[in-house]
Amino acid sequence: MTSTGNFLQQHSTNDVRPSLSSGEAEQWKKQITSNPYRNYLYSYPHKTAYREFQPPISLEQLWRNEPAETFFLYMHIPFCGARCGFCNLFTLPDKRADVHARYVDALERQARQWSAFTGHKPYARFAIGGGTPTLLAAPQLSRLFRIAREIMGLDTARASISVETSPETITEEKLSILKDNTVDRVSMGIQSFVAAESAAIYRPQNPEVVYQALELLGKYQFPILNLDLIYGLPGQTVDSWLYSLGQALLHEPEEIFIYPLYTREHTIVKPGDLLRHEDLRHECYTAACRVLAEHGYRQYSMRRFAKEEAGTDKAILDYSCQEEGMVGLGCGARSYTREVHYASRYGVSRKATESIIADYVSAERYDTADYGIVLSLAEQKRRFILKAALHSEGLRLADYSERFSTSLWDDFPELGLLLESGLGELQYEAEGLEQRGNPGEDMAEALSGDWFDARNEEHREAQSGGLHFDQENVRVTAQAKGRREDKDGDQRVNQSDARDVVQDDENNLKAPGWERDGILRLTPEGLGYSDSIGDWFISGDIRERMEGFILP
Numbered sequence: 001m002t003s004t005g006n007f008l009q010q011h012s013t014n015d016v017r018p019s020l021s022s023g024e025a026e027q028w029k030k031q032i033t034s035n036p037y038r039n040y041l042y043s044y045p046h047k048t049a050y051r052e053f054q055p056p057i058s059l060e061q062l063w064r065n066e067p068a069e070t071f072f073l074y075m076h077i078p079f080c081g082a083r084c085g086f087c088n089l090f091t092l093p094d095k096r097a098d099v100h101a102r103y104v105d106a107l108e109r110q111a112r113q114w115s116a117f118t119g120h121k122p123y124a125r126f127a128i129g130g131g132t133p134t135l136l137a138a139p140q141l142s143r144l145f146r147i148a149r150e151i152m153g154l155d156t157a158r159a160s161i162s163v164e165t166s167p168e169t170i171t172e173e174k175l176s177i178l179k180d181n182t183v184d185r186v187s188m189g190i191q192s193f194v195a196a197e198s199a200a201i202y203r204p205q206n207p208e209v210v211y212q213a214l215e216l217l218g219k220y221q222f223p224i225l226n227l228d229l230i231y232g233l234p235g236q237t238v239d240s241w242l243y244s245l246g247q248a249l250l251h252e253p254e255e256i257f258i259y260p261l262y263t264r265e266h267t268i269v270k271p272g273d274l275l276r277h278e279d280l281r282h283e284c285y286t287a288a289c290r291v292l293a294e295h296g297y298r299q300y301s302m303r304r305f306a307k308e309e310a311g312t313d314k315a316i317l318d319y320s321c322q323e324e325g326m327v328g329l330g331c332g333a334r335s336y337t338r339e340v341h342y343a344s345r346y347g348v349s350r351k352a353t354e355s356i357i358a359d360y361v362s363a364e365r366y367d368t369a370d371y372g373i374v375l376s377l378a379e380q381k382r383r384f385i386l387k388a389a390l391h392s393e394g395l396r397l398a399d400y401s402e403r404f405s406t407s408l409w410d411d412f413p414e415l416g417l418l419l420e421s422g423l424g425e426l427q428y429e430a431e432g433l434e435q436r437g438n439p440g441e442d443m444a445e446a447l448s449g450d451w452f453d454a455r456n457e458e459h460r461e462a463q464s465g466g467l468h469f470d471q472e473n474v475r476v477t478a479q480a481k482g483r484r485e486d487k488d489g490d491q492r493v494n495q496s497d498a499r500d501v502v503q504d505d506e507n508n509l510k511a512p513g514w515e516r517d518g519i520l521r522l523t524p525e526g527l528g529y530s531d532s533i534g535d536w537f538i539s540g541d542i543r544e545r546m547e548g549f550i551l552p
């Protein structure tokens with residue numbers, strides 16, 4: 001555990017009293033903000049923390065008592081036309097139709113076996129990601145939906161459905177298949193509208209092909225179109241970044257994901273390759289936040305911006321990601337039960353991915369989990385916090401207490417640093433104020449989120465679909481009002497200060513209970529540092545496992 005216990009004092013179960021000086025909080029903030037792009041924490045724990053299970057765990061046993069009311073069905077297609085220079089995902093550049101067909105045969109075999117284990121709960125979400133799912137020929141793409149419906153029991157009328165695509169792989173025929181299968185969200189990775197920038201990340205892409213793809217997509221009127229862009233590319237300037245963003249906005253997508261460029265020693269573009277370029281990522285990010293707000297996009301996380309009215313007419317079943325229940329079919333897909341996360345082995349090189357896919361395709365039995373991680377209670381807590389706190393909806397303290405029968409501040413007093421540094425804040429839902437959910441927002445969140453993406457669970461995973469509050473009604477935050485300056489300059493936040501800080505529409509002060517109503521969320525400034533905050537919150541055990549991982 002990252003501990004700041006030396007300089008944090010707890011006074012009661014529901015009270016956090018960071019006794020650190022403003023200087024210490026500033027020092028912590030400096031560490032967080034000076035290196036914002038340490039680790040993209042798209043899931044917790046990261047797959048590099050997975051190891052062989054000895055002995056393997058029976059899936060029948062694993063899924064029998066999974067508490068989620070509904071499940072999330074994911075299919076992974078680990079093939080792309082070529083590997084992008086920044087990509088460290090589980091995917092293999094391979095366009096051969098016969099290879100794809102054999103892979104879908106295996107996925108169908110796996111589905112037949114798994115449906116016996118997971119068929120007792122309905123699916124609220126279905127996503128096909130990769131890789132590039134639309135690299136598959138039309139008949140194979142159709143098959144995936146048939147497998148989902150006829151074998152896994154997906155009711156397409158009650159589940160949100162999301163599919164990832166790329167500009168060079170979509171055709172009228174494939175889009176018709178998506179439309180016929182009531183796909184609600186199509187997500188297309190564009191990354192840049194500037195040919196030279198795409199070429200610099202080994203993703204040769206003619207902007208004309210992108211425009212044609214966008215025009216074609218426009219004809220099909222999917223309820224949500226998401227476009228992915230990357231900032232911080234070699235040779236990119238803030239102006240050229242805003243040019244790409246502007247081109248995307250011309251097509252009025254309901255949702256836009258913006259990603260900072262990450263490179264690793266095992267990616268084609270190495271960290272060293274970027275040294276001669278000025279790091280403009282934070283400037284690009286702040287410029288994009290401004291432009292997207294001007295265009296009416298609400299920020300849901302560091303990466304996700306969406307129109308609030310985006311949605312579908314379907315009556316989607318509820319799904320709470322905090323409850324887990326992710327059923328991942330295909331090689332490279334991860335599956336999450338509350339206590340166990342599992343997947344096939346992880347690799348990036350051609351040799352490794354080829355061999356892992358070959359093992360998957362030749363397998364006859366898929367009824368055990370042999371690689372993953374068993375989450376201790378402490379790690380379940382960290383996951384629960386990270387899944388909520390790094391998104392604009394924030395972490396309801398009452399949800400935490402309800403799930404774990406303990407106080408967030410008892411368990412993780414170091415989170416007080418968020419409040420002290422101004423990167424986080426506590427907000428309160430005023431008593432008697434209606435909890436108002438926005439259907440469009442609910443839908444958009446049901447279909448996407450930083451925590452999961454149709455293209456790849458490595459890119460994102462589903463955000464929790466919890467309650468949404470009208471933040472306009474909660475005008476005074478604990479961070480703003482629950483802070484007092486001591487004579488010696490120390491700043492402190494405590495429960496009694498925070499209790500009287502909520503003001504409703506009629507200017508009535510409310511005194512909601514700390515645990516019942518408080519929501520811990522990042523401030524707008526803090527959202528921009530989600531990656532370094534997430535990295536800071538990784539436990540010592542998980543970090544050790546990640547560092548000990550040897551990439552095959």
Ligand code: SF4
Nearest residue numbers: 080083084087130131
């Ligand atoms: S970034 Fe996406 S499209 Fe590019 S190689 Fe990776 S999975 Fe394929």
